[in-house]
Amino acid sequence: MKWTWPGQTVRIRQQTLQLTNSLSRWCQVREDLLYACQKCLDGGLDQPMRAAVSAFVTRVRGGMAVEQALDLMRQNISHEHFQDLLVALRFNLRYRGDLPMLLEHLAWQLNRIEEEYTRRKxxxxxxxxxxxxxxxxxxxxxxxxxxxxxxxxxxxxxxxxxxxxxxxxxxxxxxxxxxxxxxxxxxxx
CATH class of the missing domain: 1.10.287 (Helix Hairpins)
Structure with a gap:
């Protein structure tokens, strides 16, 4: 696990929400995680999420297995919501689940969590x-x-x-x- 600065935790949480929403939208268009990640990069992600997704896309295009690339991506950012997203994606890919439905549900959950953070603030x-x-x-x-x-x-x-x-x-x-x-x-x- 990497240590993160206090303000960076909030930024990573918000970027994870942004990534999940974007992945959900793009997987509705085409049920392909690599395609959705590439579209998220084209749509503009901020650092450090951009670097992690870019490395994932590069690794998969270079011939690495998607599950292994997700594991390496998981090591880049140690935020719990990001970790949960990647574990869910990994299991979904392994057991051939409904990727758009999963991402839609994860986006809904992360939106609810963000609303609760705002309410508490x-x-x-x-x-x-x-x-x-x-x-x-x-x-x-x-x-x-x-x-x-x-x-x-x-x-x-x-x-x-x-x-x-x-x-x-x-x-x-x-x-x-x-x-x-x-x-x-x-x-x-």
């Missing part, structure tokens, strides 16, 4: 906004409470125990903000 954006509002409300409510109650302000600023509690509260709040920012950065990649 939107849901996560809403949750992040809500968390940000809560993090902003904490200091605002503390300052409001301390500003309206002079005895409470004196308790937290004059006594040693109050200062320790204030410091602990501020450090806890800063840790929560730092954790939130770290999670935001991780999700954004």
């Amino acid at each position: 939107l849901s996560n954006a809403h949750d992040r906004q809500l968390t940000g509002l809560v993090l902003l409300a904490v200091p605002a409510s503390c300052l409001l409470r301390l500003g309206t109650s002079p005895g409470l302000l004196q308790l937290f600023t004059v006594s040693p125990a109050g200062r320790m509690l204030s410091a602990f509260g501020i450090l806890s709040y800063l840790a929560a903000v730092a954790a939130f920012c770290l999670i935001q950065h991780r999700i954004g990649q």
Whole structure:
């Protein structure tokens, strides 16, 4: 398995969906995997999917068995959806299945998965906004409470125990903000 950059995983997932949709369309025209792959290349695939499909077409045209070329293609890209597509194609070719039906079903599945990723992304954006509002409300409510109650302000600023509690509260709040920012950065990649 090869290691991939975080942003590349999304790109490969989307390219796998694009490839599956294109293969499905071209196999409806002519039930030939090599023909469909060549048409996908002519239609314009982006890297790294283009390199993998191009190598597959070249190997098969050079005389390599399709199953063996699919195995080598499978080693190029380690994304799970791409791996599933190639395993399904390999079994379909081995047992002489209905290639257009298989690709249509795989395209439907990958479209559903992509829709779910989009739905989750939107849901996560809403949750992040809500968390940000809560993090902003904490200091605002503390300052409001301390500003309206002079005895409470004196308790937290004059006594040693109050200062320790204030410091602990501020450090806890800063840790929560730092954790939130770290999670935001991780999700954004």
